[in-house]
Amino acid sequence: MAAIKEACGLFGISSAHKEPIGFACHYGLYALQHRGQEGCGIALNTEGELSVHKDLGLVNEVFPRALSVDEEHTRMAIAHTRYGTSGERSRENVQPLLFRHHMGSMAIAHNGNLTNDAALRCRFEKEGCLFHTTSDTEVIAYLICKHRLATGDIHKAIELAMDELEGAYSLLIMTSSLLIAVRDPNGFRPLCLGKLDDGYVFASESCALDAVGAVFVRDLQPGELCIVDKADQSLTSSLVHCNAIKSSLCVFELIYFARPDSVIDTISVHQARIRSGSFLALEHPCQADVVIGVPDSGIDAAIGYSRQSGIPYGIGFIKNKYIGRTFIQPKAGDRESGVRIKLNPIASTVRGKRVVLIDDSIVRGTTSKRIVRLLREAGAKEVHLRSSAPPFLHPCYYGTDIDSRKDLFACKYDHQQMMDILDVDSLGFLLPEQVVKLSDHQGIGFCSACFTGVYPTAVPKGASNA
Numbered sequence: 001m002a003a004i005k006e007a008c009g010l011f012g013i014s015s016a017h018k019e020p021i022g023f024a025c026h027y028g029l030y031a032l033q034h035r036g037q038e039g040c041g042i043a044l045n046t047e048g049e050l051s052v053h054k055d056l057g058l059v060n061e062v063f064p065r066a067l068s069v070d071e072e073h074t075r076m077a078i079a080h081t082r083y084g085t086s087g088e089r090s091r092e093n094v095q096p097l098l099f100r101h102h103m104g105s106m107a108i109a110h111n112g113n114l115t116n117d118a119a120l121r122c123r124f125e126k127e128g129c130l131f132h133t134t135s136d137t138e139v140i141a142y143l144i145c146k147h148r149l150a151t152g153d154i155h156k157a158i159e160l161a162m163d164e165l166e167g168a169y170s171l172l173i174m175t176s177s178l179l180i181a182v183r184d185p186n187g188f189r190p191l192c193l194g195k196l197d198d199g200y201v202f203a204s205e206s207c208a209l210d211a212v213g214a215v216f217v218r219d220l221q222p223g224e225l226c227i228v229d230k231a232d233q234s235l236t237s238s239l240v241h242c243n244a245i246k247s248s249l250c251v252f253e254l255i256y257f258a259r260p261d262s263v264i265d266t267i268s269v270h271q272a273r274i275r276s277g278s279f280l281a282l283e284h285p286c287q288a289d290v291v292i293g294v295p296d297s298g299i300d301a302a303i304g305y306s307r308q309s310g311i312p313y314g315i316g317f318i319k320n321k322y323i324g325r326t327f328i329q330p331k332a333g334d335r336e337s338g339v340r341i342k343l344n345p346i347a348s349t350v351r352g353k354r355v356v357l358i359d360d361s362i363v364r365g366t367t368s369k370r371i372v373r374l375l376r377e378a379g380a381k382e383v384h385l386r387s388s389a390p391p392f393l394h395p396c397y398y399g400t401d402i403d404s405r406k407d408l409f410a411c412k413y414d415h416q417q418m419m420d421i422l423d424v425d426s427l428g429f430l431l432p433e434q435v436v437k438l439s440d441h442q443g444i445g446f447c448s449a450c451f452t453g454v455y456p457t458a459v460p461k462g463a464s465n466a
């Protein structure tokens with residue numbers, strides 16, 4: 001079974017002298033663990049010398065303690081938690097990637113997925129480039145280095161690379177003297193800026209700024225390039241790629257990926273999920289005694305459903321805190337057992353009751369099928385399932401690895417078949433037109449292509465969204 005994978009986490013810091021860089025990276029990585037659990041790494045800048053420490057595994061496995069760092073001389077770093085969306089799960093593909101070239105060194109960390117990766121890789125290989133990884137991130141690095149050698153200017157080089165890159169990329173790049181943050185012109189993946197007393201932090205989500213005590217400044221705009229100079233901690237920003245841009249934030253960031261305590265593009269993830277629950281209550285009402293959410297990411301929408309419908313909210317499941325996200329287990333067997341040991345119902349909440357069960361999404365149906373059975377075994381009289389995402393019908397090319405329709409529940413079965421398989425009394429999904437209303441902030445556009453089939457950019461050559 002193809003694994004459905006998710007986003008990666010980016011963290012970068014530059015501090016003149018105060019912030020302990022080793023601890024900050026440690027805390028930043030922990031705050032972003034939910035975005036990537038395959039591997040993680042930290043690249044350090046020690047007096048202009050770059051080094052990288054990375055491996056497969058969770059943050060507490062790769063870095064059981066904060067990395068021991070020469071704090072006096074190491075004042076800049078970037079860090080990454082990975083779920084591979086391009087290239088396999090291997091140590092070489094774990095980021096940050098470090099490159100040494102004719103004019104110096106560069107470390108890079110990437111969240112997202114290119115749509116023209118294959119074409120660029122093929123072109124560069126014909127030019128004689130020898131790639132060391134199978135990830136699209138190396139293609140980005142090669143392109144930047146190529147332009148850097150030609151122009152002698154990293155800022156110009158990144159701009160030229162952005163002209164050629166297609167798809168989703170939030171990037172952190174570190175050179176001997178600069179920390180650079182880049183967001184692709186569609187702004188598919190989040191990236192925000194925080195301020196320290198004597199420097200700056202960049203992170204995929206604001207929860208990582210909170211973790212290191214940085215003050216949130218703002219989100220990077222789609223197409224923006226920000227540079228922090230180590231010499232004087234000055235920040236410059238260039239918006240040349242922001243014109244003629246249609247912002248297309250991945251709406252699944254709000255529905256599932258991000259932590260509810262994060263604020264992305266001015267949208268509180270928690271509030272967006274509450275709102276999805278109230279949309280569901282209006283669109284798919286039912287007569288019931290209690291509303292429960294599937295931990296973790298179904299909880300906020302359940303609260304929204306309860307508030308809108310007036311049906312009391314209850315705690316229906318307890319989640320084992322020490323199990324990772326089941327979504328991403330590579331084999332079907334692992335995934336089924338992962339669900340079994342992960343969630344346990346509280347019988348007193350559901351026994352003899354008509355239950356509204358809210359989850360954020362139904363992808364393969366594994367979680368829903370299992371938890372409905374658990375609720376029935378615990379004595380629930382009726383189970384009305386609501387999903388705060390619309391049905392997944394199309395592949396994602398921007399960093400969520402939904403590359404095959406054959407495993408998607410809503411592609412395989414019609415509504416009645418889904419109800420029968422899941423053994424529910426009723427089933428309702430958020431409407432595709434409602435996902436773009438999860439925020440009432442003006443000027444923020446969304447990608448919802450996996451639900452609608454309407455892609456904000458050209459899809460990879462030869463790809464089919466059918």
Ligand SMILES: O=P(O)(O)OC[C@H]1O[C@H](OP(=O)(O)OP(=O)(O)O)[C@H](O)[C@@H]1O
Pocket residue numbers: 256294295296297298325326327328359360361362363364365366367368
């Ligand atoms: O239909 P499925 O293929 O089972 O996938 C859908 C489930 O996967 C995710 O949960 P997961 O347990 O991975 O993560 P969470 O604990 O953050 O909700 C998602 O929140 C759904 O519950």
Ligand SMILES: NC(=O)CC[C@H](N)C(=O)O
Pocket residue numbers: 006007008082083084085086087093110111112113114135136137399
């Ligand atoms: N999930 C991601 O953002 C993955 C980043 C990059 N495409 C990789 O495969 O490593």
Ligand code: SF4
Pocket residue numbers: 188249250251252253395396397398399400447448449450451
């Ligand atoms: S296709 Fe879906 S998962 Fe992919 S970026 Fe768009 S909304 Fe997100």
Ligand SMILES: [Mg+2]
Pocket residue numbers: 294295296297298359360367
């Ligand atoms: Mg879940």
